[in-house]
Amino acid sequence: MIWPAFKLSLLVVTVATFLIGVVGTGLGYVLAKRQFRAKELCDAILTLPMVLPPTVTGYYLILLLGRRGWVGRYIYSLTGWSLAFTWQGAVVAAGVMALPIMVKSARAALESVDARYEMVSFSLGKGEFETFFRVTLPLAMRGLVAGIVLSFARALGEFGATLMLAGNIPGKTQTMPLAIFEAFIAGEDRQAKELALILTLASVASIYLTNILTRSQKSA
Amino acid sequence: MKKHPGQRSVALLLSFLIPLLLDGKPAHPAGPQARGIVVAAAISLSEAFNEIGRLYQQRTGDTVTFSFASSGELEKQIEAGAPVDVFASAGEKEMDQLQARQLIDQSTRANFARNTLVLVVPAGSKAALHSFAELEEPSVQRIAIGDPKTVPAGQYAEQLLRNMQLWPKVESRLILAENVRQVLDYVVRDEVEAGIVYATDVNIAKGKATVVASAPDKDYGPILYPIAVVKDSGSTQAARGFVNLVRSPDGVRILTKYGFLVPK
Numbered sequence: 001m002i003w004p005a006f007k008l009s010l011l012v013v014t015v016a017t018f019l020i021g022v023v024g025t026g027l028g029y030v031l032a033k034r035q036f037r038a039k040e041l042c043d044a045i046l047t048l049p050m051v052l053p054p055t056v057t058g059y060y061l062i063l064l065l066g067r068r069g070w071v072g073r074y075i076y077s078l079t080g081w082s083l084a085f086t087w088q089g090a091v092v093a094a095g096v097m098a099l100p101i102m103v104k105s106a107r108a109a110l111e112s113v114d115a116r117y118e119m120v121s122f123s124l125g126k127g128e129f130e131t132f133f134r135v136t137l138p139l140a141m142r143g144l145v146a147g148i149v150l151s152f153a154r155a156l157g158e159f160g161a162t163l164m165l166a167g168n169i170p171g172k173t174q175t176m177p178l179a180i181f182e183a184f185i186a187g188e189d190r191q192a193k194e195l196a197l198i199l200t201l202a203s204v205a206s207i208y209l210t211n212i213l214t215r216s217q218k219s220a
Numbered sequence: 221m222k223k224h225p226g227q228r229s230v231a232l233l234l235s236f237l238i239p240l241l242l243d244g245k246p247a248h249p250a251g252p253q254a255r256g257i258v259v260a261a262a263i264s265l266s267e268a269f270n271e272i273g274r275l276y277q278q279r280t281g282d283t284v285t286f287s288f289a290s291s292g293e294l295e296k297q298i299e300a301g302a303p304v305d306v307f308a309s310a311g312e313k314e315m316d317q318l319q320a321r322q323l324i325d326q327s328t329r330a331n332f333a334r335n336t337l338v339l340v341v342p343a344g345s346k347a348a349l350h351s352f353a354e355l356e357e358p359s360v361q362r363i364a365i366g367d368p369k370t371v372p373a374g375q376y377a378e379q380l381l382r383n384m385q386l387w388p389k390v391e392s393r394l395i396l397a398e399n400v401r402q403v404l405d406y407v408v409r410d411e412v413e414a415g416i417v418y419a420t421d422v423n424i425a426k427g428k429a430t431v432v433a434s435a436p437d438k439d440y441g442p443i444l445y446p447i448a449v450v451k452d453s454g455s456t457q458a459a460r461g462f463v464n465l466v467r468s469p470d471g472v473r474i475l476t477k478y479g480f481l482v483p484k
Binding site for chain 1: 290292293297300317362367369370395396397399409410411
């Protein structure tokens with residue numbers, strides 16, 4: 001039970017972190033550099049999963065992506081497939097839950113880039129796209145990586161929304177936090193302990209790494 | 221730590237307020253009958269027990285608080301010292317485990333209800349399922365049952381599927397739920413093609429789930445519901461009173477109203 005849960009968690013969290021990294025950086029960039037109405041409202045909605053009970057987020061995900069959901073029904077009628085009870089569902093749940101951390105980190109990291117460097121790049125005739133990849137991104141890199149590491153840790157610990165959208169199927173959608181829950185309820189204390197230890201170590205390592213990344217950014 | 225002058229009076233105020241918030245009365249040494257009892261019961265019993273609970277409160281004036289979950293989950297909570305007075309399980313295994321650890325009062329233990337398993341599909345389902353045997357058809361992609369590790373309904377369902385030689389064919393399509401009502405919910409929401417639940421569960425989902433087959437309990441059972449007073453109960457008398465009410469003609473009448481059978 002430990003090994004399949006470990007492998008599955010790694011798969012789910014790797015895919016989720018990759019998606020979060022790309023999407024979160026993009027959203028963080030828009031929030032940091034663009035001025036538009038309802039900008040803070042967008043930020044608030046994106047931050048919602050951080051403060052809502054995970055079961056509420058999971059409930060919304062089912063309403064949206066379940067077989068009869070607002071979007072899910074079209075996916076189902078087109079493909080005969082639905083996100084519910086699949087590992088991809090676990091990716092979506094973990095991704096949505098961890099996205100706010102990435103958006104917040106990315107926005108802060110990108111806002112801290114001195115706009116004068118970007119101005120210089122624009123005045124040298126470079127477009128926004130090239131300026132982003134050659135000036136803004138390298139300057140904000142440490143903060144972005146810190147955000148990615150924290151998102152990784154958050155996604156690794158995701159429980160509530162995953163349970164609701166992806167269920168708790170050993171070998172298919174049972175990630176480590178779910179395996180701990182089941183092992184504990186079933187009285188398999190040794191497995192629960194081992195999994196808890198792995199998750200604790202991974203979380204400590206993530207926070208430690210984040211602290212190193214953000215601290216040397218300040219002293220640099 | 222430096223103490224603010226106001227800190228002591230705040231603490232004093234809180235020591236009066238907190239008991240008030242907790243039970244609405246000032247903190248008098250509460251008599252055993254003032255406490256009310258907590259009953260941990262299998263979630264399949266929720267409607268019947270809520271009604272029995274109302275009757276109990278009418279008759280005794282004592283309050284009953286219910287905690288409904290899968291029997292395996294409740295068993296674990298009682299083992300961990302949850303303040304529970306009565307335990308009603310959907311399986312004998314969970315009660316046996318508590319008895320082996322001497323956590324229940326053995327003399328109060330009795331089987332008070334029986335149940336059977338049925339196969340349900342979402343109302344208006346296109347998959348034309350009529351029997352358990354048809355679960356192996358490829359059109360049935362997802363079958364919900366309770367998690368056999370903690371949910372008695374799941375243990376019985378596993379036994380049934382094994383006896384019908386269906387288990388190896390359907391194992392990869394099983395969706396394991398945290399309790400039997402979640403199985404029913406998956407069916408009602410049309411997330412699965414079929415689910416295996418208790419015959420009594422279907423009453424609460426009338427119109428949203430259809431029973432297409434029922435299985436005789438010689439294939440997996442009998443499904444017996446034991447009840448007992450928990451040894452650490454601080455209100456043994458009241459707890460015994462509740463157990464007696466469940467087993468009385470009035471209790472049986474309510475249980476049969478919700479579809480439960482009486483054990484022979």
